[in-house]
Amino acid sequence: MKEVYSTGEAAKICRVSQQTIIRCFDSGKLEGFYVPGSRFRRIPRDTLIRFMKENGIPLTNLDSDKKKVLVVDDEAEIVTLLVDVLERDGRFEVKTATCGYDAGLLTQQFRPDVIVLDYMLPDINANVVCKTIRGNPSLEDTKIILISAHIEEEEGPDEAHQLGADAFLHKPFRIDELVVKIADLLKL
Amino acid sequence: MAAAGLQRRKVELLLEEVEHLPTLPGVSLHVLPLVMASPPRPRDIQLAIEVDPTLAARTLKLAIDLGHPAEAMMSIDAALHAVPLDALTASLLSIDPVDPDVLHGVELVRLWRHALATAMACQVIATRVGTVPPETAFLAGLLHDIGQVALRVLMPRAYAQVLERLRTGRADLLEAEREVFGVDHAVVGRQLAQRWGFAEPLQSVIWLHHQAQIPAANRGARGGLTELVRLADLLARQHGFSYHAAEQIPENTAEVAERLGLSGVQAEQIGRQVASAIELNAGRAGLRDEPSPTELGRVLLGANVRLGELYRSGYSLCHTAQAEFRQASLLLELNAALATCHSTRAVLETVATTACNALGLRVAVPYAVATDGSYVEGVRCTSSGGIEEHFLHDIAGTDRLEPVPARPPMPFPVSSAPVRAERTEGWLFERCGADLGSGPFYAAAMAVADTKLGAIVFSIGDPPHELTSQEAHQIASVAGIAGIALKRAQAEADLVALSEELANVNRQLQAAHHKSLQERNVASLSEMAMGAAHEINNPLAIISGRAQQLAAQQDDAATRDILQTIIDQADRISEIITELRAFAKPPAPKREPVDAAALARRLADELRPQGASAEVPIAVDADEGVPPIEVDPDQVAAALGEIVRNAVEACSHAEGGTVTLLVQALAAERSVRFVVTDDGPGMDPTVRARAFDPFYSGYEAGRRRGLGLPRAYRAVQANGGDITLESAPGGGTTVRVTFPAFQPAPPEPANGSARA
Numbered sequence: 001m002k003e004v005y006s007t008g009e010a011a012k013i014c015r016v017s018q019q020t021i022i023r024c025f026d027s028g029k030l031e032g033f034y035v036p037g038s039r040f041r042r043i044p045r046d047t048l049i050r051f052m053k054e055n056g057i058p059l060t061n062l063d064s065d066k067k068k069v070l071v072v073d074d075e076a077e078i079v080t081l082l083v084d085v086l087e088r089d090g091r092f093e094v095k096t097a098t099c100g101y102d103a104g105l106l107t108q109q110f111r112p113d114v115i116v117l118d119y120m121l122p123d124i125n126a127n128v129v130c131k132t133i134r135g136n137p138s139l140e141d142t143k144i145i146l147i148s149a150h151i152e153e154e155e156g157p158d159e160a161h162q163l164g165a166d167a168f169l170h171k172p173f174r175i176d177e178l179v180v181k182i183a184d185l186l187k188l
Numbered sequence: 189m190a191a192a193g194l195q196r197r198k199v200e201l202l203l204e205e206v207e208h209l210p211t212l213p214g215v216s217l218h219v220l221p222l223v224m225a226s227p228p229r230p231r232d233i234q235l236a237i238e239v240d241p242t243l244a245a246r247t248l249k250l251a252i253d254l255g256h257p258a259e260a261m262m263s264i265d266a267a268l269h270a271v272p273l274d275a276l277t278a279s280l281l282s283i284d285p286v287d288p289d290v291l292h293g294v295e296l297v298r299l300w301r302h303a304l305a306t307a308m309a310c311q312v313i314a315t316r317v318g319t320v321p322p323e324t325a326f327l328a329g330l331l332h333d334i335g336q337v338a339l340r341v342l343m344p345r346a347y348a349q350v351l352e353r354l355r356t357g358r359a360d361l362l363e364a365e366r367e368v369f370g371v372d373h374a375v376v377g378r379q380l381a382q383r384w385g386f387a388e389p390l391q392s393v394i395w396l397h398h399q400a401q402i403p404a405a406n407r408g409a410r411g412g413l414t415e416l417v418r419l420a421d422l423l424a425r426q427h428g429f430s431y432h433a434a435e436q437i438p439e440n441t442a443e444v445a446e447r448l449g450l451s452g453v454q455a456e457q458i459g460r461q462v463a464s465a466i467e468l469n470a471g472r473a474g475l476r477d478e479p480s481p482t483e484l485g486r487v488l489l490g491a492n493v494r495l496g497e498l499y500r501s502g503y504s505l506c507h508t509a510q511a512e513f514r515q516a517s518l519l520l521e522l523n524a525a526l527a528t529c530h531s532t533r534a535v536l537e538t539v540a541t542t543a544c545n546a547l548g549l550r551v552a553v554p555y556a557v558a559t560d561g562s563y564v565e566g567v568r569c570t571s572s573g574g575i576e577e578h579f580l581h582d583i584a585g586t587d588r589l590e591p592v593p594a595r596p597p598m599p600f601p602v603s604s605a606p607v608r609a610e611r612t613e614g615w616l617f618e619r620c621g622a623d624l625g626s627g628p629f630y631a632a633a634m635a636v637a638d639t640k641l642g643a644i645v646f647s648i649g650d651p652p653h654e655l656t657s658q659e660a661h662q663i664a665s666v667a668g669i670a671g672i673a674l675k676r677a678q679a680e681a682d683l684v685a686l687s688e689e690l691a692n693v694n695r696q697l698q699a700a701h702h703k704s705l706q707e708r709n710v711a712s713l714s715e716m717a718m719g720a721a722h723e724i725n726n727p728l729a730i731i732s733g734r735a736q737q738l739a740a741q742q743d744d745a746a747t748r749d750i751l752q753t754i755i756d757q758a759d760r761i762s763e764i765i766t767e768l769r770a771f772a773k774p775p776a777p778k779r780e781p782v783d784a785a786a787l788a789r790r791l792a793d794e795l796r797p798q799g800a801s802a803e804v805p806i807a808v809d810a811d812e813g814v815p816p817i818e819v820d821p822d823q824v825a826a827a828l829g830e831i832v833r834n835a836v837e838a839c840s841h842a843e844g845g846t847v848t849l850l851v852q853a854l855a856a857e858r859s860v861r862f863v864v865t866d867d868g869p870g871m872d873p874t875v876r877a878r879a880f881d882p883f884y885s886g887y888e889a890g891r892r893r894g895l896g897l898p899r900a901y902r903a904v905q906a907n908g909g910d911i912t913l914e915s916a917p918g919g920g921t922t923v924r925v926t927f928p929a930f931q932p933a934p935p936e937p938a939n940g941s942a943r944a
Contacts, residue, residue: 077730085737120722149725150718152766171729172758175736 100124196370335377540569714772777820838868
């Protein structure tokens with residue numbers, strides 16, 4: 001989670017102009033600091049939150065700072081488990097899909113940063129989902145982690161790579177490992 | 189009338205012996221020269237026979253004896269046509285003339301004339317009446333008094349008494365005969381006719397021609413033969429051809445004639461016609477001749493000489509027949525002996541022995557050409573030493589043997605007739621040389637359907653002599669039979685070979701079936717493992733994931749340990765599924781030339797610590813110059829590792845066990861073999877049979893997952909190798925893993941350098 005924001009970022013979160021933020025910074029209404037040896041202003045997270053509360057600005061946009069994760073698996077318990085794990089972590093906003101079609105739809109709407117994608121789905125398999133996503137330039141930055149119960153660990157990474165996915169996990173997996181892989185991909 | 193009964197029985201006994209009746213001396217004198225004429229004159233003989241009752245009876249009997257049906261023998265002409273001339277002449281040569289005393293004492297010529305006159309009258313009546321063929325009527329007339337002829341010539345003195353009684357007018361003929369013989373000539377005649385097999389109508393005529401009222405059963409149609417003969421008999425007697433001087437004719441001829449549809453006048457005409465014509469026929473029959481004893485003696489002597497000649501020629505024929513019979517018996521015996529021969533060798537030996545023993549061969553070498561024509565199988569047998577040699581002679585690629593036509597067959601039949609062998613069977617003389625002794629040698633082909641299967645090479649006699657035509661004939665017969673037996677034996681051998689081949693194919697099919705079954709099992713296992721991976725790993729992911737969550741939140745170390753166990757066991761299950769899938773569908777090998785010896789040494793080094801911990805030493809040895817093999821080194825090492833580990837496990841159950849890993853170069857098969865031997869407890873057959881089945885553990889349950897050997901098996905298969913396991917309880921276990929040697933590409937043979 002981001003701890004320090006630039007004036008531009010703060011303006012975006014507060015939905016005001018950068019000039020307004022700079023004015024508030026310079027007037028002392030919004031506390032912050034200069035990057036040592038420069039004129040770049042930086043605002044810590046907690047002072048930004050206090051500033052927003054004082055001025056009645058909704059915190060919603062601050063939350064959107066969380067990374068968006070789309071979990072796709074037809075196994076309900078797996079989905080529940082993954083949602084549980086990722087939300088507890090606090091850095092992720094999680095949505096779920098149980099089939100390839102929903103996965104595609106949500107990818108368009110939700111614009112996830114990471115898709116945790118089970119290979120075997122009831123309608124279309126992960127290979128088709130991957131192909132669709134990789135065929136869309138606007139989703140270039142979307143990372144895909146392939147998980148599978150029947151692709152072996154040795155073959156998994158190669159298979160994932162061929163499909164255009166960025167990582168592979170064999171079920172059963174270590175939940176820590178999943179979180180680490182997501183964080184790695186998103187450079188958190 | 190006991191005396192009459194006795195007399196009658198005597199007559200019956202006498203008649204039972206009678207095959208032929210003698211004839212008149214004049215007839216003999218007339219007929220014998222005709223019979224002895226060279227060539228015999230059938231027409232003249234017929235003319236003589238058909239007017240004489242005894243000759244006619246003799247001819248008729250001869251025809252019937254030769255098997256002709258009596259019903260068809262109803263005329264002399266028919267009988268003569270049925271009898272071969274030589275049989276007839278032979279029969280006639282043996283006719284004997286009655287004694288001149290008898291001739292006169294019982295008035296035989298009179299009787300003969302009566303028979304002839306009756307016959308002629310019969311013929312005329314039959315021509316008029318049209319109910320009976322004239323020639324049949326003639327024959328019936330000629331034979332009607334055959335009983336009287338028999339009584340007169342066989343018992344002339346007794347018959348003289350009959351005639352005496354007639355002269356004194358005390359009785360009629362039949363009564364007089366019954367008084368003297370206890371039986372009359374009609375009954376006697378019928379007995380003879382019956383015994384000689386004459387047709388029923390003739391028997392009736394002979395029996396009933398004196399009866400005024402003929403029983404309906406024997407009368408036949410109106411104008412039947414018996415009535416006709418009765419009229420003819422009466423007419424003959426009325427016109428001077430009575431059978432004795434003092435005869436009275438009591439009956440009214442006209443009545444009898446009317447029953448046949450003839451008037452008395454017509455009958456009278458016929459009688460006169462016959463009377464005027466009879467002298468002609470009597471002359472033809474020689475009835476008028478009264479030969480002097482000298483004259484008759486000369487003719488009879490001639491007949492005797494001719495009979496002697498006939499006997500001699502018959503004897504010679506009989507001799508030939510005997511020889512042929514012996515030959516036939518020999519062939520029958522040979523055939524029976526050959527029927528039990530089921531191999532070429534047995535046939536050859538039987539033929540050789542039989543030929544030497546029964547045909548007087550000094551040396552017999554029957555040989556058979558193999559069905560593919562590549563060699564000759566033969567037997568050498570001598571009259572003195574029996575079977576002396578059984579040999580095989582290679583003829584492939586030589587042209588020394590007379591060509592044996594296989595297909596197409598020779599344009600003309602192959603004859604079994606022996607030919608001189610020195611030229612045609614040169615190979616044999618080269619081969620056996622002095623063992624064959626001196627010649628001349630002959631070869632009789634053993635052939636079936638124009639195909640020569642072999643031959644019998646032989647010399648005959650001691651010292652050997654030129655083959656006579658009879659010997660040639662005998663040996664040709666033997667060779668013919670032997671050829672058939674040979675063919676049968678060869679066919680039998682072919683059949684055995686075929687059935688062996690079939691059994692072999694069957695075994696291969698079974699193996700293939702077994703393999704395909706195994707492969708199908710593996711395929712379905714692969715499918716099952718694939719499904720299992722999905723179905724089991726998902727729940728495992730949930731179990732494991734939740735356990736991980738709980739463990740992360742848990743402060744209590746003991747609870748965390750428990751949760752960790754859950755996580756670990758979930759992983760273990762997942763691993764089992766992974767292994768199962770690997771067994772069912774091994775990863776494609778990445779093959780390259782590999783130094784098998786180096787691979788084995790490296791493997792042994794890696795596993796030695798494990799062996800040491802189980803106190804099982806692992807020895808390794810390799811042949812010199814083991815060629816490289818083209819396999820995936822990691823997969824093969826893993827497979828061999830499984831096998832060695834298995835061996836170490838097995839040995840760890842016994843004390844002082846060792847495991848040996850050998851690498852052998854099998855030059856002949858161009859392959860390399862790894863041999864892993866342990867001296868552990870070995871496996872019983874059930875365990876051994878299932879050693880490569882997944883999850884079947886031969887040792888204590890739960891010791892291993894039972895996928896080690898099965899995976900090794902699959903990996904070896906995937907790398908083009910073969911794996912066999914040999915084990916017996918108490919005898920340790922040997923596993924052999926064989927790979928074909930790497931064959932470098934021809935242009936650059938140095939390419940296949942071993943991978944170190």
